[in-house]
Structure formats: C-alpha cells, structure tokens
Amino acid sequence: MEGVDLKLFLLVGAVLFVCGVICMTSKRNGIGVLIGVELVLNAANLNFVAFSRYTPLGLDGQIMALFVIVLAAAEAAVALAIALNFYNNHLTIDVDRADELRG
Amino acid sequence: MNGGQVLFGIFALLTCGGAVAVALTQNVVRMAFWLIVSLGSASGLFFLLNADFVGATQLLIYVGGTVVLLIFGVMLTTSGPLLKIPSSPGELIQSAVVGVLFISMFFFTVWSVDWEHVANTARVHDSTTDTVALQNDTTGRPIGMAFLGVRPDRDLGAAEGQPLSTGYFLPFEIVSMHLLVVLIGAAYLARAKRQITTAESRSEVV
Amino acid sequence: MMTTLAASTLAEFMNGYVSPELALMLAALFHAGVLLLVFAHAALIFIWLERKVSGRIQDRLGPTRCGGRFGWAQGLADGIKLIQKEDLIPRDADAFLFRLAPYLACIASFGGFMVLPFAADWVAVNLDTGLFLLFAILSLEVLGIVLAGYSSGSKWSLFGGMREAAQMVSYEIPLAICGLIPIVAAGTLNLTDVGQMQVGHFGNWFLFHDPFTFFAFFVYFTVATAGCKRAPFDLAEAESELVGGFHTEYSGMRWSYFFMAEYASMLLVSGVATLLFLGGWSTGLPFIDQPIFVDLKSWNPGIGPEGFVLGSYISNLIGMSVFLLKSSFLVFVQIWVRWTFPRLRIDQVMTTCLKYLVPMSCFLFLGATMWPLLMAMGKGQKTTIWPQPLGDRTVQVHEHVLHPINEPKIQIADRGEQTVDFSETPVIAKEAILTEAMHSPSEQGIQP
Numbered sequence: 191m192e193g194v195d196l197k198l199f200l201l202v203g204a205v206l207f208v209c210g211v212i213c214m215t216s217k218r219n220g221i222g223v224l225i226g227v228e229l230v231l232n233a234a235n236l237n238f239v240a241f242s243r244y245t246p247l248g249l250d251g252q253i254m255a256l257f258v259i260v261l262a263a264a265e266a267a268v269a270l271a272i273a274l275n276f277y278n279n280h281l282t283i284d285v286d287r288a289d290e291l292r293g
Numbered sequence: 294m295n296g297g298q299v300l301f302g303i304f305a306l307l308t309c310g311g312a313v314a315v316a317l318t319q320n321v322v323r324m325a326f327w328l329i330v331s332l333g334s335a336s337g338l339f340f341l342l343n344a345d346f347v348g349a350t351q352l353l354i355y356v357g358g359t360v361v362l363l364i365f366g367v368m369l370t371t372s373g374p375l376l377k378i379p380s381s382p383g384e385l386i387q388s389a390v391v392g393v394l395f396i397s398m399f400f401f402t403v404w405s406v407d408w409e410h411v412a413n414t415a416r417v418h419d420s421t422t423d424t425v426a427l428q429n430d431t432t433g434r435p436i437g438m439a440f441l442g443v444r445p446d447r448d449l450g451a452a453e454g455q456p457l458s459t460g461y462f463l464p465f466e467i468v469s470m471h472l473l474v475v476l477i478g479a480a481y482l483a484r485a486k487r488q489i490t491t492a493e494s495r496s497e498v499v
Numbered sequence: 500m501m502t503t504l505a506a507s508t509l510a511e512f513m514n515g516y517v518s519p520e521l522a523l524m525l526a527a528l529f530h531a532g533v534l535l536l537v538f539a540h541a542a543l544i545f546i547w548l549e550r551k552v553s554g555r556i557q558d559r560l561g562p563t564r565c566g567g568r569f570g571w572a573q574g575l576a577d578g579i580k581l582i583q584k585e586d587l588i589p590r591d592a593d594a595f596l597f598r599l600a601p602y603l604a605c606i607a608s609f610g611g612f613m614v615l616p617f618a619a620d621w622v623a624v625n626l627d628t629g630l631f632l633l634f635a636i637l638s639l640e641v642l643g644i645v646l647a648g649y650s651s652g653s654k655w656s657l658f659g660g661m662r663e664a665a666q667m668v669s670y671e672i673p674l675a676i677c678g679l680i681p682i683v684a685a686g687t688l689n690l691t692d693v694g695q696m697q698v699g700h701f702g703n704w705f706l707f708h709d710p711f712t713f714f715a716f717f718v719y720f721t722v723a724t725a726g727c728k729r730a731p732f733d734l735a736e737a738e739s740e741l742v743g744g745f746h747t748e749y750s751g752m753r754w755s756y757f758f759m760a761e762y763a764s765m766l767l768v769s770g771v772a773t774l775l776f777l778g779g780w781s782t783g784l785p786f787i788d789q790p791i792f793v794d795l796k797s798w799n800p801g802i803g804p805e806g807f808v809l810g811s812y813i814s815n816l817i818g819m820s821v822f823l824l825k826s827s828f829l830v831f832v833q834i835w836v837r838w839t840f841p842r843l844r845i846d847q848v849m850t851t852c853l854k855y856l857v858p859m860s861c862f863l864f865l866g867a868t869m870w871p872l873l874m875a876m877g878k879g880q881k882t883t884i885w886p887q888p889l890g891d892r893t894v895q896v897h898e899h900v901l902h903p904i905n906e907p908k909i910q911i912a913d914r915g916e917q918t919v920d921f922s923e924t925p926v927i928a929k930e931a932i933l934t935e936a937m938h939s940p941s942e943q944g945i946q947p
Contacts, residue, residue, distance in 0.1 A: 194297055194298055194301045194341075195408075196408045196412075197403050197404065197408065198301065198305065199338070199342070200399075200403045201399075201400065201403055202305045202308055202309060202338065204395075204396060204399035204400065204403065205308075205309040205312060205313070205396065206308065206309070206312045206331070206335070207395070207399070208392050208395045208396045208399070209309075209312035209313055209315060209316040209392075210312070210316075211388075211391065211392065211395060212316040212388045212389070212391070212392040213315055213316050213324075215384070215387065215388040215391060216316070216380045216384050216385055216387075216388035217378075217380065218378045218380055218384075219321050219378045220370075221321055221363055221366050221367055221370065222321055222324055222378075224363060224366075225315060225324050225325065225328050225363065226315075226316075228328065228332070228355070228359065228363075229312055229315060229328070229331065232331070232332060232335055232351075232355070235335070235347075235351070236308075236335055236338060236339075239338075239339050239342050239344045239347055240342060242342075242344065243342040243343060243344070244408070244412065245408075245411070245412035246412065248446060248447065249432065249435055249436060249439055249444075249446050249447075252344050252346070252347050252432060252436060253436060253439055253440070253461055255339075255344070255347045256346075256347060256350055256436070257464065257468055259347075259350055259351060259354050259355060260354070260468050260472060261468065261471075262354075262355070262359065263354050263355075263359055263472070264471060264472050264475040264476070266359045266362055266363065267362065267475055267476060267479040268475055268478065268479050268482070270362055270363070270365075270366045270479070270483070271478075271479040271480075271482035271483040272482065273366055273370060274366065274369060274370065274482075274483045275482055275483065277369070277370040282378075283370045283378075284378050295520055296520050296523060296524065320593070322593065322596065322646070322649055322650070323593070323595070323596065326596055326599070326646060329603075329642060333639075345626055345627070345628050345632070346628050346631070348632075349628050349631045349632040349635045350631075350635075352632070352635035352638070352639065353631070353634060353635035353638055356635075356638075356639060356642070357635060357638030357639055357641070357642075357671070358638070358668065358671070361641055361642065361645065361664055361667065361668055362668065364642075364645050364646070364649070364664065365645075365661070365664045365665065365668070367649075368649060368657065368660070368661050369661075433627050433628045433631075433688060434627070
C-alpha cells in the first residue's frame, strides 16, 4: 500500500484514543464508560498493528494486538457482570450513584 | 491517489467518525451502534496493514462478541427513561478540554517524530528477513507458530550463533487460563443471587 | 494489497483499455455484482422452495399457478408485493437505528460470500484465514437483529432481540469448534485448499476422515441451523409467543431484507458445511472427478481472449454446480427440519447449546486432535500419547532446522531415507518443513 505512511495510522489511533478518553470521563452510564475503554484499547491495537507493518517490530505487534483483543473481551465480561450486579443493587447504572465508599 | 489511499481514507474516516459519534451521543444503544461502525472499520484498517488474522479476530471477538455482550447488557440494565443519562454541562466542558489537550499533544508528537529514524534504531538485529512474513498477508501460520514458541519469521534468516528469538507460548497459556478464570468469575458474579425485593430497593433508591 | 483477489485476473484483461487502478475497481465491482446475484437468487429460490416443501409436508400443493407450472415465480411475486407496501416506522421507534438494522443484517450475510469458494478457482477473495473470517462475518448478522429488536420500541421486538443475542452468543462457540474439527484434519484455514483436498474418491471427504469429523458434521449442522435462527430454534421470531419477534414492527422491503439475509445465510452455512465435510465441489466419484477437475483444466482450444482457458472455465462451472447442488440439498434439509419439528422453549434452546452441544463439540475436537496419534500408534510408528514436552521439541527444531551447525544433514523420521541438506535449502522450504514438523510432532518427529 503505497502513499499511506505510519503517521496517518498513528493519527487515526490518536483520534480513537481521545474519543475513548472523552467517553470514559463524560459518560455517566456504566456501559458508556465501558464503550470508552473499548475505544482506547482499540486505539492501542491500531498502533501495534501499524508498527508491526512499518517498523521491524514484525509479528510481535500483531501478537500484542491479539493479546489486547483477548484481554478486552475478558475485561468486557467482568465489567458487564459488575454492571449487572450494580444494577441489581441500585436499579440504575449511573456510575455517579456508586458513591457509598466516599469518605 | 491510488486504491490503497482511497481505501485507507474511507476506513480512517469511518473509524474516526464512529469514534467521535460514540463520544458525542448520549443514547447508549446508538453509542453501541457507532462503536460497531468504528471497530468494524478499524478491522478494515488491519486488513489494509496486511494483518488479516488480527482483522478477522477483531471482527469475531470485538464486533461479534464484545459489542453483542454490551448491547445485551444495555438491554438488561436500561428500561425506557434510563436509556439516556445525560452528562452535566460542566463534565462535558471538562472532557472537551481534556480531549483537545490530548489530541493536540498527540498530533504534535506524531508529526514531530522522525519515524523512519525510530524504525531504523529500533531494529533489534540486522537481519533483513524479519519482516518477510509481513510483506504478504499470510500471517496466520507465523502467528500460530509464534504462539507455539517458534519464530521462523525472525530466526530463519538470522546469522548463525545469534540468540534465538522468544516465542509466546507461556503468555498464550497464561492468557487462556486467565480467560477461563475470568469467564467463570463473571458467570459467578452475574448470577442473580442478591436480587433485593422491589419494595426495599425503592425505599433505598428514592 | 497482496490478497489474492479474483478480480485481479479480470483487471489484467481490462488493463489495456483503462488505467490499472480503475480496472481493478471495475473488476471488483463486477465480482461484487455477481455475488449480489447469488445472494438475491438464494432468497428468491429458497423462499419458493420453502413454500413448496412446507406445502408437501403438510399435504398441500404449495404455490401452483404463479408463473405457470410449479408456481416458480412465487418468490418474485412476493418481492413485487413487498416493494409496494408502505414503509412504516412506529412512533416510539429509534428511527435511525430502525432504518439501518435490516441493512446491517443483510451486509453481514452478504459479506460471508466474499470468502466462500464456489469452485476451485472461483472465490472472490482467496484468504489464508478464510474460514476464520467467514465465521467472523457470520457473527455480525446478530447485530442487525438485536438492533432491530431494540430500536422498534415494542416489547415483543425487545424480547425477540434479547433472545437472539443470548442464543447467538452461545451458539457461536460450538459453531466455531465444530468448524475447527475438519480444519484439524486439513491443516489449513484456506477454504479453497480445504475443498481441493477432498477432490477424488468420496472417502477423501472430511465427513469420512475419522469418527469425530463424522459426528462433528451433525453437531455443526444443528448449530448452524440454530445460527440461522431457523426452526426449531427460531425463538427470536416465535410467532406463537412474540407476534413476530424482532421483526414485529417491520413492513415492506425492510421486512423482506431480514428474510433475504436469513435465506442467504442458510446457503452460506450450508456451503461451509459442504466445503468442510461434504467434499466441496467434488462429485465423490474418482472416475468423474479425474476427467473434470484434473484433465479438463488444461484443455485449451484457444477460444476467447488471451489467458482464457476454456477447459478450466467449464471445470469450474461444473464444480460450482455440484457445490451449489450439495449446499441446496442441505438448505432443503433445514427447511424439512423446520416443518417437521416443533419449536423448543427458550430455556430448552439454551440447555441444548450449553449443556449438550458445547461439551459434545469440545469432546469431538479433543478426539479429532488425538486421532492422528492413535492412528500412528495403530500403525506401529514410534510415538507416545504423551509426547516430548513442547519446550524440548522447540529446542530440537531450533537446533536442527534453524541452526544446522553441528549436523548439517538431518532426517525427517517419517520419510526414512530422504535426507535433507538445509544448508542449500531456500528459506521458504525451511519454513515449510519447520511448520510440518511442528504441526504433527509425534508422527514426523525430527530425529538427528
């Protein structure tokens, strides 16, 4: 693929990351926060794969991306279980309501 | 303007657009939809980067598995009026400021670094064959072998007497056990054991 | 991109007339159009077949008049009727997602045809991870259904969507495991290679490869039926409990898109079953396969443009017909099952999957991986059920294949007298031997 260099991929990754961070900070819905985390992880994945193509990182980048995907799946499963539990106890998943531990 | 650039443009626009829409939408289900758009196009970018195995994994696990789980979670946890939990204006402004700062930092960093130079200095050993596997798109087999602990993509062209490259056998086993443990734990957490009665919870919440 | 695109041959042909970029794009568009035809005709033909078969099973005639004999134009008439209907959107619906959901379902089941080979040379994108990508794309169809159910703003749709989500997430696991069982025997995920391996005698079909693949076929077929949300697993649209399930609120063309997607994915999973278990495009009879798929390939009377081999074309055409016939037979079986068995309850559907199908497919998978070892033991080859630890093997491979310093000549045990001198072997061949050695370590262990 000629004419597209590493920088462009890194910029796409940067946009993904920033959108994910905004999502994580501004959403009050627990699942919205989770979606933000997925975006951030995906940004990291994109960077790994881009580096594996354009630098001598080689296959390692792709393998790291695979590990990230697997761990993201695990993270989503646990976070969802927590969200369901939270919903069972509070009848909402507004994360601002989880303030029982506040001193 | 060649085909690769056009495809990259389309996928990059969809990826970024989807991500921005995720950040701007307040409705959770629409957020999930835009997440599908974003992640699906990101897998298109992976295919453009000759990482077809990673791209397919992204589609299968992220888009087909994780997002379905998320939507399932939305269905279980939202009922009508709770669909939108609007953020307060203060939070929006804060996150916008953080976002703008972050993105300007990233743009500055990405543009100011000479990536060619970084790539050359990051070269671990001077064999020219370590990117052989990435020039074509048959990465499935090398990835599988790397998970078994053998790195033909690195070692085949290496000079004699060089230390062998490490594979990913142990991390692979660890991550698989981790996944198993996590799934059992999630199933244990999610079962409805502490379902409190409606009257109690009303008095608690209201 | 280095991916083998079928379009590249057509693009080469057009190269003289337009610029190469445009040629590739036009050729790709042309092939997408061909696949779209397959997609649309699958719906058209199978809807007619469904009506006919259900009629016969219920002791009726089914459609008889539309289009003359056998009511063959019934699907077409249905389509024309549906186009004319009003496109309703409920007031409570999330209009944006409600409009998009049918397209999402359609795109997912259409996308799968991209990597499905219809004949030895006829595949749109020949990927090394073909089957993996196909399963990945298939798993996206559920998103359209779930979003449709959620955005309709109706409780029936919501229940349909939730059931679909729960069902699909569970059934994907045995589907993928059962798909992997013949892959263990084949050693490649490339569907074209898998198909080519089974040409010849029908004993070559992976269905008859070992007892585990034989049973895996039936498990796969059950799971695939559930994956297409066909009866008796069609809980997402159970009309006796949920009105219409996820498509309760849909009308007209949008409604029909769901059914186009459903029938196309029926053909798709049947095609995968045909490729993985039933020999793909081979007829199963060596005296037919030999002349058609081997001898005819090179027959070139010189008709047509340069580079066009008529024999190869005819061979592929016959192969595609055989492939589509086999797949259509499996679709017929799915229709037959639908009109024969009563629908399960939702808890029964989940029990069937999680308590029976998943353990069964795991057991079959384990058995399929152990089978080569058992066979090797039966033949008296030197092997053990508990082979050498993987680390030892890795070191051995490294020593003997990658760095043959001390022993430049090594032997592949299985091949007896054959001695390979790696100092002169090209890198690619080294990798092939290395790969082979790592794939079936106990059968072909590397011995100094």
